[in-house]
Amino acid sequence: MATATGSGTTVSSPEAGATAGAGAGVRATTPLLAVEHIDAGYGPFRSLFDVSFTIEEGAATAILGPNGCGKTTTARVVTGLVKPTAGRLLLDGVDITGLPAWRIARAGIIHAPEGRSVFASLTVEENLALTFVAQLGKKESPRALQRAYELFPRLGERRKQQAGTLSGGEQRMLSLARVMVNPPRLLVADELSLGLAPIIVDEVFQTLETVKSTGTSILIVEQHVQRALALADHAVLISKGSVVASGPVEEIRAHVDEIIPSGL
Amino acid sequence: MEDLLVYIVRGFPAGCVYGLVAMAIVLTYKTSGVFNLAFGAQAYVAAAVFYKLGKEHDWPIGVAAALAVLVVSPLLALGLEYFIFRHMRTQPLVVKLVAALGLLTALPEITKLWFGKEIKNLPPSVAPSPDRLYKITDRVTITQDRLVTVIASLLVFAALTALFRYTVLGLRMRAITESPRMVELAGVNANMVSRVAWTLSGFLAGLAGVLFAHTEPQLRPDNYTGLLIVSIAAAAFGLFKSIPRTLAGGMIIAIVGGQMIPGWLGVERTITSYIRPSFPFLMLFAILVFVPGIRQSRETTDPLAGVDPPPPALAASYRDAQLDRLTRKILFPAFIAAVLYLVLFLLPGLWVSRVTEGVCLAVIFLSITVLTGLSGQLSLAQSVFAGAGAFTVGQLSERYGWNPLIGLLFGALIAAAAGALVALPAMRLGGLYLAVATFALALLAQNALYGRDWVGGFAGQVDIPRPKAFGIDFGEDKPFFVLCAVILTLLSYAVIFVRRGSTGRFLFAMRGSETAAAASAINPVKYKLIVFAFSSFIAGVGGALLGMYQGVASTGFEGQSIFSPFYGLVFVVLVVTLGVRTIQGAIVAAMSFVLFPLLLEWLKLPIEFSLILFGFGAITFARHPEGIMEANTRKSVLRAAENKANPRLARKRRLIAWAMMCAIAVPVLVRSATRDAGATELNVGFTVLPIECGTAWEAYTDFDPEGVDAAQRPALHSACKTEARKHFTHTSGIKLWDYGGAWKALFLFLFGFLRFSPSLIDGRRQGGRPSDESGEQVPGPTDREEVSV
Structure with a gap:
C-alpha cells in the first residue's frame, strides 16, 4: 500500500507498518521499503519536503509529477546517491538511512539512473561483469554472463564492443540485463524512456513487465504518465517537493490531471 | 649505430623512473580524479627515509629500501587520501589541484624536521655494488645501479598491466575512472577501490623516489619536483591512460631529449644547455595543444555529475541589509583609515617596508582573483608574468633611462601580450590541462629566457630604480607605500567594475558552461583573450612594483627568485586557499605571506613552519573549498542572523x-x-x-x-x-x-x-551547522531586495 501523510487517500500509516514489523510478527504487513518524512536537497537547495510513502513487496509504484518537482531526487535518496537531511528509510523495517550507495545496492536496491547509465569506456562484457562479480561473486559471474546473452542476444553479439558505441536502446538493454539476470528486491527505474524512440520505449516497458512478473518491486519515475500508470499498482503524486496524493492507481488517476498539466 | 645504442642504454633507466612516477599520477588521476602533484614530495619522503636509515643509521640497504617503498610511502599515500582527498571527491578539479600543490610544498618541509636541514650528499643505491659495470658490447656498459632500476621498473610495469587487464580490481579501477557513483550503484565500494589505488600509487612513487636517489649527487626536494614535471610530460604522452604509452613517453624524454639531441648538437654548445632542460616542457606543451584526444574532460563523462550541488552564491550577497551597510559604509573605511594611519605615522620602518611588500604582492594576487576567481581558469604562470613586468621596467630604465612609471606601464603591456599568447593554447584547453600547460610554459620561460642578458641581466639580476614623478621622490618608503596602495585601489576597482559589468557576467557564464555561453552569443575566444590579457596586465604591474620595492629583480639561482615558477604555484595555492572569489581574499593572502614570517619569528618558531602551515591550510581547504575568508564570511552572516533572532x-x-x-x-x-x-x-x-x-x-x-x-x-x-x-x-x-x-x-x-x-x-x-530556523532566515540572493526595501 502506498501511503502519504496529509493526503486524503491514505490507507495505512507508515508508523503502523513499522510497528507491525517490529512487534506483531506479521511479516506480510511490513512494507519492502518505507520512506518516512524525508527532507533532501543539493547543497543549500532543498528539493524534498517531508516526503513519505511505502513500497510493498512485488508491487510497482510510480512517482509522478511535473518537471522539477523532485522525482529524480526521490529516486536518488532511495538508492543512497543523495543523503537525506531528515527522515528515515526502512528496508524490511531495518533503518538504511545514510548507508553508502554500494551497501544499499548490495542490500538489493538497484538504480537504473536517468540518462546514460552504462560505462562508456568499458566493453559490454566488462559492464556486466562489474555488476555480477559485486553481487554474485567471482564464481557465479560467468554463468550470469551466459544468461544475460541468452536473454539479450544482441548484447552477446557485441560483447567486445565499447558500451559507449551502443545505441540508446541497446544501452538501456544493457542496464536492464543486469537486473533480469539477478533480480533485485527493488528496481528504481529513473526516466528509462527518456530520449528513446517510441518503439524502443515499448520494448523497455515490456522488459519492466517481465521484471515485475519475477516478483521484483519497481519504483518507476516517469514522464509518460499513462504508460507508468498502466504498469504501476500504486502511485505517488509529487508537486513542488511534497507528496500531494498517493494510493492505488485507480484512486490516483482522478488526481493526475489536477497536478500534471495535460499533454505530459 | 653504436652511438644509438649508447644513447638508449644511458637514457633507459631514467626513462623507467619517469614512467613509474607517471604511472602513479595516472593511477590516482583516473581512480579518484585527483591530479596528484604531491607525488614529487612523496617520492622525496621515501628517498629521505631510505637515506636516513640506509646511510645515516647503517641499516642493511635492502631493509631500508623495503621499509621506504613498501611501508612508509604507501601509508603516506593512504593517509593523504584518508585525511584530505577523500573529502574532495566531488569538488572541482581546481580545488583538488590546489590541495595537491599545497602538499607538494609542505611535505618536504615537514620531512626535513625529522630528516635534517643540512645538505645530503651522495645518496645510496639499492644495488649492493652500484658502480660495478656490465658490458653489453665492447663500448657499451651499464652500471649495476642502473641495471637494478631497469629490471625493477620493467617488472612493476608488467605486473600493473596484468592487473589492469585481467583482474576484477583492475576492472573496478577502470570503471571508477568514468563514474564512481555508478560503480557504487553496481554494489562496489568505490572508496575502497580508490584507497587501494592510492596505496598502489604510493608504492610506485616510493619506488621511483628510491631508485632516483642515487642518480643525483644530492638529495634535494627540488630534484623531485623536476622529476614530477618531467613525468607529467610522460603521462601526457600516454594520454593519461595507457600504460605502455606512458612508459614510451618516459623513454622518449630520457633517450631523445636527454641523450640524442644533446649528442647531435654537441654537449658543450650553449644551445644544448637551453634545449636539454626545456625538452620535456616543450613536449608536454606540444602534446597538450596538438593532440585532440587528451582533452576529453572528465567532468562531462560522469552521467551522475548532477548529484553534486552547484557552487553557492557569495556570502556577502545575502548579508543582512543593516550589517551590509555597516560593513560597507563604516567598518571597511574605518579599517582602511586605521591601517593607513598605522603605517604612515605609527609603525616602525621595518613594518612599513613589509606592508609595502604585501601591497605589491596583493597586486600580483589580484591577477589570480581575476583569472581563477572570475573566469575559473587556473594558470600557474602568474609569477612569470609578474617577472615580465619587473624585468621590463629594469631593462628600460637601465638601458634607455626611462622613467620607471612609464616603464611600469610598458612592462604591464608586455606581460599582457605574453598572457594573450598563453591564452591561445587556452582556447582549446581547460581545467587541469591549462594548469599543466601554463606551468610547462613558465618552466620553459625560466629555462630559456631568464638566463638571457636582455631579460634577466648579466649577473642574473636587473637593478630597478624607484620612480621620481610629480615632484615626489618615491625612493622613500612611505611615499612608495602610498603609490602602491593607490595602484592597488585603482586596480581593485577596475576588477570590481569588470566583475559587475557585462564582461564579468559573460565570464561567469563561461565558467558555468562554455558551450552554453557560446550558444548565448558569447564569443569564448574573445573573452578568454580579454581575461588572460587583463589578468597578466595586473600581474605585470604587481611584478614591476615588487621589483621597485626590492630595488632589483633577480632570476634567482636554484629557482628561488620570487619570479620563478615555484612561486607561481605558491601564489595560486595561497590565494585559492584563502578565497579566490573576493578581492579581500587576495589582499589577506598577500599580507599573510609577508607578515607570517614576522609572527613566526616572534613566536620563536623556525621559518619552515610557514610552509608546514601551508600544508595544514590544504587540509582546512578540503573542508572549505570556497576559501577560508569566504567560509568565515558565510559563518558570520549565518551567525548574525542567529544573533538577531x-x-x-x-x-x-x-x-x-x-x-x-x-x-x-x-x-x-x-x-x-x-x-x-x-x-x-x-x-x-x-x-x-x-x-x-x-x-x-x-x-x-x-x-x-x-x-x-x-x-x-x-x-x-x-x-x-x-x-x-x-x-x-x-x-x-x-x-x-x-x-x-x-x-x-x-x-x-x-x-x-x-x-x-x-x-x-x-x-x-x-x-x-546552524539550527533549521536560522538556516531558513538566511535567504538566497534574491531575497536581499526584500530586506533592504
Missing part, C-alpha cells in the same frame, strides 16, 4: 569574544613590559632583516649571532646596521631594531577582534 545568545557570544581578546592581549602586554631588551635585540633584529640584506650580510661576514659574546654585540650591532643599509638602498629611513611589544599586542588584539567578535568576521566557536 536570539539576543541572549548574542550577549553570551560577545562576552566570550571579549574574554578571548583579554586572554590573549594581557599576557602579551605583561611579557613585553618585562622582557630583557638588551639580550634579545640583536637576535630579533638580525633575523627580521629583509632577506636580501640578511643573506648579503651573512655572506659578507660569515656571521653567527649566537656564537658572539655579549661584549662584542654593540659593535656588531652597528656594523650590521650600516651593512644592511648599504645593501638595502631604498630603506634608508628604516629603524630596524625598535619595534616594541606594544605593537605585537595591538596586532594580536586586532587579530583576536577580527577572529572572535560576533559582529565582524566571527565564527570559530560553535562552528557546526
Whole structure:
C-alpha cells in the first residue's frame, strides 16, 4: 500500500507498518521499503519536503509529477546517491538511512539512473561483469554472463564492443540485463524512456513487465504518465517537493490531471 | 649505430623512473580524479627515509629500501587520501589541484624536521655494488645501479598491466575512472577501490623516489619536483591512460631529449644547455595543444555529475541589509583609515617596508582573483608574468633611462601580450590541462629566457630604480607605500567594475558552461583573450612594483627568485586557499605571506613552519573549498542572523569574544613590559632583516649571532646596521631594531577582534551547522531586495 501523510487517500500509516514489523510478527504487513518524512536537497537547495510513502513487496509504484518537482531526487535518496537531511528509510523495517550507495545496492536496491547509465569506456562484457562479480561473486559471474546473452542476444553479439558505441536502446538493454539476470528486491527505474524512440520505449516497458512478473518491486519515475500508470499498482503524486496524493492507481488517476498539466 | 645504442642504454633507466612516477599520477588521476602533484614530495619522503636509515643509521640497504617503498610511502599515500582527498571527491578539479600543490610544498618541509636541514650528499643505491659495470658490447656498459632500476621498473610495469587487464580490481579501477557513483550503484565500494589505488600509487612513487636517489649527487626536494614535471610530460604522452604509452613517453624524454639531441648538437654548445632542460616542457606543451584526444574532460563523462550541488552564491550577497551597510559604509573605511594611519605615522620602518611588500604582492594576487576567481581558469604562470613586468621596467630604465612609471606601464603591456599568447593554447584547453600547460610554459620561460642578458641581466639580476614623478621622490618608503596602495585601489576597482559589468557576467557564464555561453552569443575566444590579457596586465604591474620595492629583480639561482615558477604555484595555492572569489581574499593572502614570517619569528618558531602551515591550510581547504575568508564570511552572516533572532545568545557570544581578546592581549602586554631588551635585540633584529640584506650580510661576514659574546654585540650591532643599509638602498629611513611589544599586542588584539567578535568576521566557536530556523532566515540572493526595501 502506498501511503502519504496529509493526503486524503491514505490507507495505512507508515508508523503502523513499522510497528507491525517490529512487534506483531506479521511479516506480510511490513512494507519492502518505507520512506518516512524525508527532507533532501543539493547543497543549500532543498528539493524534498517531508516526503513519505511505502513500497510493498512485488508491487510497482510510480512517482509522478511535473518537471522539477523532485522525482529524480526521490529516486536518488532511495538508492543512497543523495543523503537525506531528515527522515528515515526502512528496508524490511531495518533503518538504511545514510548507508553508502554500494551497501544499499548490495542490500538489493538497484538504480537504473536517468540518462546514460552504462560505462562508456568499458566493453559490454566488462559492464556486466562489474555488476555480477559485486553481487554474485567471482564464481557465479560467468554463468550470469551466459544468461544475460541468452536473454539479450544482441548484447552477446557485441560483447567486445565499447558500451559507449551502443545505441540508446541497446544501452538501456544493457542496464536492464543486469537486473533480469539477478533480480533485485527493488528496481528504481529513473526516466528509462527518456530520449528513446517510441518503439524502443515499448520494448523497455515490456522488459519492466517481465521484471515485475519475477516478483521484483519497481519504483518507476516517469514522464509518460499513462504508460507508468498502466504498469504501476500504486502511485505517488509529487508537486513542488511534497507528496500531494498517493494510493492505488485507480484512486490516483482522478488526481493526475489536477497536478500534471495535460499533454505530459 | 653504436652511438644509438649508447644513447638508449644511458637514457633507459631514467626513462623507467619517469614512467613509474607517471604511472602513479595516472593511477590516482583516473581512480579518484585527483591530479596528484604531491607525488614529487612523496617520492622525496621515501628517498629521505631510505637515506636516513640506509646511510645515516647503517641499516642493511635492502631493509631500508623495503621499509621506504613498501611501508612508509604507501601509508603516506593512504593517509593523504584518508585525511584530505577523500573529502574532495566531488569538488572541482581546481580545488583538488590546489590541495595537491599545497602538499607538494609542505611535505618536504615537514620531512626535513625529522630528516635534517643540512645538505645530503651522495645518496645510496639499492644495488649492493652500484658502480660495478656490465658490458653489453665492447663500448657499451651499464652500471649495476642502473641495471637494478631497469629490471625493477620493467617488472612493476608488467605486473600493473596484468592487473589492469585481467583482474576484477583492475576492472573496478577502470570503471571508477568514468563514474564512481555508478560503480557504487553496481554494489562496489568505490572508496575502497580508490584507497587501494592510492596505496598502489604510493608504492610506485616510493619506488621511483628510491631508485632516483642515487642518480643525483644530492638529495634535494627540488630534484623531485623536476622529476614530477618531467613525468607529467610522460603521462601526457600516454594520454593519461595507457600504460605502455606512458612508459614510451618516459623513454622518449630520457633517450631523445636527454641523450640524442644533446649528442647531435654537441654537449658543450650553449644551445644544448637551453634545449636539454626545456625538452620535456616543450613536449608536454606540444602534446597538450596538438593532440585532440587528451582533452576529453572528465567532468562531462560522469552521467551522475548532477548529484553534486552547484557552487553557492557569495556570502556577502545575502548579508543582512543593516550589517551590509555597516560593513560597507563604516567598518571597511574605518579599517582602511586605521591601517593607513598605522603605517604612515605609527609603525616602525621595518613594518612599513613589509606592508609595502604585501601591497605589491596583493597586486600580483589580484591577477589570480581575476583569472581563477572570475573566469575559473587556473594558470600557474602568474609569477612569470609578474617577472615580465619587473624585468621590463629594469631593462628600460637601465638601458634607455626611462622613467620607471612609464616603464611600469610598458612592462604591464608586455606581460599582457605574453598572457594573450598563453591564452591561445587556452582556447582549446581547460581545467587541469591549462594548469599543466601554463606551468610547462613558465618552466620553459625560466629555462630559456631568464638566463638571457636582455631579460634577466648579466649577473642574473636587473637593478630597478624607484620612480621620481610629480615632484615626489618615491625612493622613500612611505611615499612608495602610498603609490602602491593607490595602484592597488585603482586596480581593485577596475576588477570590481569588470566583475559587475557585462564582461564579468559573460565570464561567469563561461565558467558555468562554455558551450552554453557560446550558444548565448558569447564569443569564448574573445573573452578568454580579454581575461588572460587583463589578468597578466595586473600581474605585470604587481611584478614591476615588487621589483621597485626590492630595488632589483633577480632570476634567482636554484629557482628561488620570487619570479620563478615555484612561486607561481605558491601564489595560486595561497590565494585559492584563502578565497579566490573576493578581492579581500587576495589582499589577506598577500599580507599573510609577508607578515607570517614576522609572527613566526616572534613566536620563536623556525621559518619552515610557514610552509608546514601551508600544508595544514590544504587540509582546512578540503573542508572549505570556497576559501577560508569566504567560509568565515558565510559563518558570520549565518551567525548574525542567529544573533538577531536570539539576543541572549548574542550577549553570551560577545562576552566570550571579549574574554578571548583579554586572554590573549594581557599576557602579551605583561611579557613585553618585562622582557630583557638588551639580550634579545640583536637576535630579533638580525633575523627580521629583509632577506636580501640578511643573506648579503651573512655572506659578507660569515656571521653567527649566537656564537658572539655579549661584549662584542654593540659593535656588531652597528656594523650590521650600516651593512644592511648599504645593501638595502631604498630603506634608508628604516629603524630596524625598535619595534616594541606594544605593537605585537595591538596586532594580536586586532587579530583576536577580527577572529572572535560576533559582529565582524566571527565564527570559530560553535562552528557546526546552524539550527533549521536560522538556516531558513538566511535567504538566497534574491531575497536581499526584500530586506533592504
